[in-house]
Amino acid sequence: MELVEAIILSVLAASTPLLLAATGELVTERSGVLNLGVEGMMIVGAACGFAGAWLTGSIFVGALFGILAGTMMSLIFALMALGLAVNQVATGLALTILGVGLSGLVGAGFVGERITPAAHLSIPGLTDIPLVGRVLFGEDAFVYFSIALVVAVWWFLYRTRAGLILRACGDNHVSAHALGYPVLRIRTFAVMFGGACAGLAGAYLPLAYTPFFIPGMTAGRGWIALALVVFSSWRPGRLVVGAYLFGAVTILQLHAQGWGVGIPSQFMSALPYLATVIVLVLLSRARSGGSTAPAALGTVFVPDR
Amino acid sequence: MQLVLEKRAERSGTIALVSPLIAVGLTIVTMVILFAILGKNPLLALHAYFIAPLTDGYSLQEIAVKATPLVMIAIGLSLCYLANAWNIGAEGQFLIGAVAGSWIAVRTQGTDAGAWVLPAMLVLAAAAGALYALIPAICKVKFGASEILTSLMLVYVADLFLDYLVRGPWRDPHGFNFPTTAEFDPVATVPLLIEGGRLHLGAIIALLVVAAAAILLGRTIKGFEIRVVGAAPRAARFGGFKADHLVILTFAVSGALAGLAGIIEVAGPVGHLQPGISPGYGFTAIIVAFLGRLNPLGILVAGLFLALTFIGGEQAQIAMKIPLDVTKVFQGILLFYVLACDSLILYRFRLVFPNRQVARGTR
Numbered sequence: 001m002e003l004v005e006a007i008i009l010s011v012l013a014a015s016t017p018l019l020l021a022a023t024g025e026l027v028t029e030r031s032g033v034l035n036l037g038v039e040g041m042m043i044v045g046a047a048c049g050f051a052g053a054w055l056t057g058s059i060f061v062g063a064l065f066g067i068l069a070g071t072m073m074s075l076i077f078a079l080m081a082l083g084l085a086v087n088q089v090a091t092g093l094a095l096t097i098l099g100v101g102l103s104g105l106v107g108a109g110f111v112g113e114r115i116t117p118a119a120h121l122s123i124p125g126l127t128d129i130p131l132v133g134r135v136l137f138g139e140d141a142f143v144y145f146s147i148a149l150v151v152a153v154w155w156f157l158y159r160t161r162a163g164l165i166l167r168a169c170g171d172n173h174v175s176a177h178a179l180g181y182p183v184l185r186i187r188t189f190a191v192m193f194g195g196a197c198a199g200l201a202g203a204y205l206p207l208a209y210t211p212f213f214i215p216g217m218t219a220g221r222g223w224i225a226l227a228l229v230v231f232s233s234w235r236p237g238r239l240v241v242g243a244y245l246f247g248a249v250t251i252l253q254l255h256a257q258g259w260g261v262g263i264p265s266q267f268m269s270a271l272p273y274l275a276t277v278i279v280l281v282l283l284s285r286a287r288s289g290g291s292t293a294p295a296a297l298g299t300v301f302v303p304d305r
Numbered sequence: 306m307q308l309v310l311e312k313r314a315e316r317s318g319t320i321a322l323v324s325p326l327i328a329v330g331l332t333i334v335t336m337v338i339l340f341a342i343l344g345k346n347p348l349l350a351l352h353a354y355f356i357a358p359l360t361d362g363y364s365l366q367e368i369a370v371k372a373t374p375l376v377m378i379a380i381g382l383s384l385c386y387l388a389n390a391w392n393i394g395a396e397g398q399f400l401i402g403a404v405a406g407s408w409i410a411v412r413t414q415g416t417d418a419g420a421w422v423l424p425a426m427l428v429l430a431a432a433a434g435a436l437y438a439l440i441p442a443i444c445k446v447k448f449g450a451s452e453i454l455t456s457l458m459l460v461y462v463a464d465l466f467l468d469y470l471v472r473g474p475w476r477d478p479h480g481f482n483f484p485t486t487a488e489f490d491p492v493a494t495v496p497l498l499i500e501g502g503r504l505h506l507g508a509i510i511a512l513l514v515v516a517a518a519a520i521l522l523g524r525t526i527k528g529f530e531i532r533v534v535g536a537a538p539r540a541a542r543f544g545g546f547k548a549d550h551l552v553i554l555t556f557a558v559s560g561a562l563a564g565l566a567g568i569i570e571v572a573g574p575v576g577h578l579q580p581g582i583s584p585g586y587g588f589t590a591i592i593v594a595f596l597g598r599l600n601p602l603g604i605l606v607a608g609l610f611l612a613l614t615f616i617g618g619e620q621a622q623i624a625m626k627i628p629l630d631v632t633k634v635f636q637g638i639l640l641f642y643v644l645a646c647d648s649l650i651l652y653r654f655r656l657v658f659p660n661r662q663v664a665r666g667t668r
Contacts, residue, residue: 080645084645085651086645090640094644097592097640098634099637101633102637104628104630105630223454223457230454264469266469270462277458281450284448285450
């Protein structure tokens, strides 16, 4: 029982950065913009988040630093892809290359330092309930926030007028523009939201997951988040399922390594990446009838005047 | 008053020609600011980066050695990008090529195997790189899975596989437990062009690849097809060109070139298989491809330039304690400026005065 609880706890922790980054990217993509720079925004968020927490001693300030850093990175993307109508795939790649370099530069001074990780919730009585207590009432704030964020995004996209307009921009930017909606401004906000989420997701890693910063610590999570958005068919509900499934794969392979299954550890470590490829193939195949992606995803829009 | 982007009536030839130069210029200006922020003398830093490596023979050779894999990979990537196929997993194909070729080197180690070893390694590496690149290509064509994500995921898989081999079955028993194979035999080593120097046969192979790509794109129907499918997919469909075939073909060719570059790096400058054989060649090659405007000769120049930044970065680290990550930041910023300047080939900025437009509308 103890072990089951421990596994569920670690799955939730491993899933949270994926869920945060993927939620942001989902909103960005729903507005019609494909920002492939999630990995770059995350790693800069991780470096700046750790720097913020280390300098001020506050996890909250660290998280804010991460959000701010991710947003700044996404603004570079918006300037290029929306302002200058540059190919979004190439711009996203450039953002990741730049992010890896910047995070190394910012984080170099903090390698080897440690902080006190984010505190876990503790409600006397509730948190002590066997099996479910710590899972439901003993998480850190990031875990609860990520779930609240998905619910909020679902509500925004499907229950508000602004969400409807954002989806309209993603499906047909020409019509949205003709109706008088400021397509590029809406997309800029969507990109910034994606950046903020990616920055927070990155900051989660050194602030709560492991209490120190190492270069390249995002280890492809930004790319997996991108795959999760495809997995979810651009729907927040399925995103939660996907993020926790991937978190589970990551944790199970770690435990399997610990149990000494006779498979080399490198093969187990490769599992999350291979699973991503297989899932992408299976899903794309199942959807051969028609794509569920926003129709204008990744296309350049320069308004006529 | 507002600054807006609008499409040019036709693409600007002048800007197409000078845009890489403007991009390099803007990058250098940005770097001066960055050096100043880091508290380093910008002029000395620029000298260490861009001038010092050009002044001694050893560094010049080293630039050519670093440019060799960059140019080979970037040529392959440019074919993909021209055909609108997004292979961003060249790093993985590079590693798999290195692994496959090393297999022959490891198996023939200490035997009296003859001169066939190196050619066999090169062929096997190219084949393995091509096969590895075909995984995302086939997933894309058969199942519609995003080749961007699958090709990138396979980079991590290749990296872990190489790590397993050199820590497990292929580890040098006399290597003091370091994760590396034994040094390759002379028959499994890429010959040097200058005795006692660093320049090796790979540089010649890279030049041949550039020439072959220039002929393919400029003089053959296949090259024409690649360019049309990327630039005008609808027209290509009406012309009977099959985009799917070209995705497969360009991925296979770029995978083969990346794999070849991988084994040349291992059997040449490195001399054995170990983790970290690539300082991100597969990703830097993306920048090389774009900076070279997806043109073979442009890629040759761009590859030499980015190789210069690798060498310059190392020298600046030694001489001025400038962190190596500055080189990556430099490369990222350069790609941004290249893409931004390229955008001005097709678009231009114009100032509009909204008030006047409204006035005209109400009249």
